[in-house]
Amino acid sequence: MKIPNPISRTLPISIFCVGLIISCSGVRTVDFETPVDTSDKQITFQERQVYFQEDLGLFVDNTFDGARLNGVEKLNDSTLKAIIRPENEPINSSPYYAFKIASNTPKKMYVSLEYPQGHAHRYAPKVKKPTKDWEILDSTKIFIMDSLVTLELSLDEQPTLIAAQELQTSEQVKDWYQDLSSGKGYVRPYIYGTSKMGRELPVMDIYRGGKTSKPIIVLLTRQHPPEVTGFFAFKAFLETVLDDSELSNTFLDTHRVLAFPILNPDGVDLGHWRHNAGGVDTNRDWSKYRQPEIHQAVEFIEEQLKKDGARLLLGLDFHSTHKDVFYTNTSQEGSTLPHFEKDWFSALEENIPHYKVNESSGNSTKPVSKGWFLKRHRAVGITYEIGDNTPRGRIRTIGRVSAQEMMKILRSNTNLN
Template sequence: MKYALILLALVSNLAIADQCQSDKLSIHKNFAMGRYNQCQQLAPDSYRLTLKPENLPINPSPWYALKLVSSQSQDIELELLVEHGKPRYLPKISLDKQHWQPVDYQIDGQSMHIKLTLPEGTLWLAGQEILDNDDYQQWQKQWQEKGLALIQLGQSVQGKPIEGLVSYADSRDWLVFIGRQHPPEITGAMAMDHFVDEVLGASTEAAQLRKRFNLLLVPNMNPDGVYAGNWRHNVGGVDLNRDWFSREQPEVQAVHQYLQKIVASGGKIRFAMDFHSTHHDVFYTMPTDYGLTPPDLVDNWLAKLAEVIKPYPVNIKPGHNKDRGVFKQYIADTYGVHAVTYEVGDNTDRQDIADVARAAARQLIPMLSALP
């Protein structure tokens, strides 16, 4: 009995730390990507939300998403206090979790301060637009209806399917596009969406590409991390984009095994790309003289892209690092072909993300089709 009481006390303490609840307002994270670690009411209209990483060490990208349920219209002040990092994602609000608008904020060291006028009812606040596992299910369904095959490549740590969409060609050559290794990197996910739209689109060039190449698309590499609102890792506590050589995590193993099967049955990986977000737009490429086939494919592509989107900048950072375990390096070293890390700025204008990704695809498609 005594132990039961202690347990009850512990559980209720956790509940208090987990959410703030009063007659006027309750703050929740009980939805996909919902995330903060503690909520503390500092004054009648003032709340502190503490953000903590899933584990350490981590490349700090403090994600947050919360639901505010208010019984009346009211003004409140929120402090988002980051442990082990500094604020990165700028606050946005939504009434329906679909349409988002930025709100004012102040950053002071490890804290971000936000003043909100809450309507009666529900308001969501998050670091970026929310794109969760359900959104990927819908996205995949839409492409399935247009003839792509949905395949299960494997399972995440928590048993969620790692799914791929495949467009089959009468050929042994494959192109590979993956996304969302890092859960909060929404702008990269947006770029992938627009890019894929062009690749799977109705243009003659896209149709030719799909005749020439099989396509594997894995838009959501880290469904556990996405659901949990993780800052960066999978729920195994690992940065998936550092795991491509050691391959300890099932999400990475799933894709690797599929690619190995392709090669074992006489197929060839010809090009790959993964989509991410960082502080600014940049393409991380493999160096021209790295010995990949053909050497100048990416240089030519990005030069063309720069030409057509001028004066919008195309930042290119060639590099290689055998030890880091990133996808781009894994593709280059394992399959001898170019791979690009397509990074989109966290705060890049959403229309620019679409325009650049579509232009990037339109320039790349004929170049790939022309490969010997």
């Protein structure tokens, strides 16, 4: 099913605002060297259904949040083709898939994932049986030929969930942040807006005591739906900031954290490869804020800074890519914390066993959040990337230690002032 470009309700106002530096909502836009057109693009919705292959006795299901399956075809008596398509193109090559499959009788089957031409396989398949934990499918059961990836599966009547990464839907994210906040009066979950399709946009506003003039740290994640390993690091990071230790308590006496646990809930629940429901990469929208998710996040951040006379110190945006890497801004002159990266990275190497920081420094020419933190607020901006295949226990360690070392550096920085 195709949907037409949604007509923005604010269109007449937007036209009126063209040429002004400050948009009508009072949010200051930021210019980047290479502008990106982030106006709405058409997306194609997958049809949600249970496919039944009668002669094979197989059921294949995409009727759940986070699913991605665009069609099913029988190739032969032991092989089924699962058609996987992105929400729209052009798109970053991150073929994401997720579906359930069950068989009337226990048997071995092959499922071939078919991506569009030109999109290489990225995510090692994860498998989940009901009541069991996620497992990575053994590499001897994966056969890759160009854009066709064949998986050998042992099926039975219990639905087996096959996915590019462990599912972390908007509902699961909500359960997590509500659990984490409960009983902690200094954590204030707040819905700062709604996504294009009406899903909640949550933020956790965190500080102890008063908030006036407290420097602010912004944590972002899930702009890109399948980047679940970045979200795992975000979870470990935030759980450490909220662990009620002496370090956490003293840090939150002097700092305030705004943590955005899911910036693109539509994309997450629709099983998108990269974009939001406006068909746009939201991490290219940190200039003109044309997408509601980014516009409202920026508006919320700016409001807090203004209302409470605060400075934005640091912004960390959690993502995933092929390996662990920190993308930093090269020009940091005059920034809020000119030595932060250097101090933080050496502390990580000292405190994480056998760990070497992989830093890639560059100036953001495109409108990404890292560049926005620096250009708009002279704040340190870092894209915190975790590898797709980094072991999950290792991600927890990196997330935990990076939070501890950040708190130590910022706390001592406050003491010096």
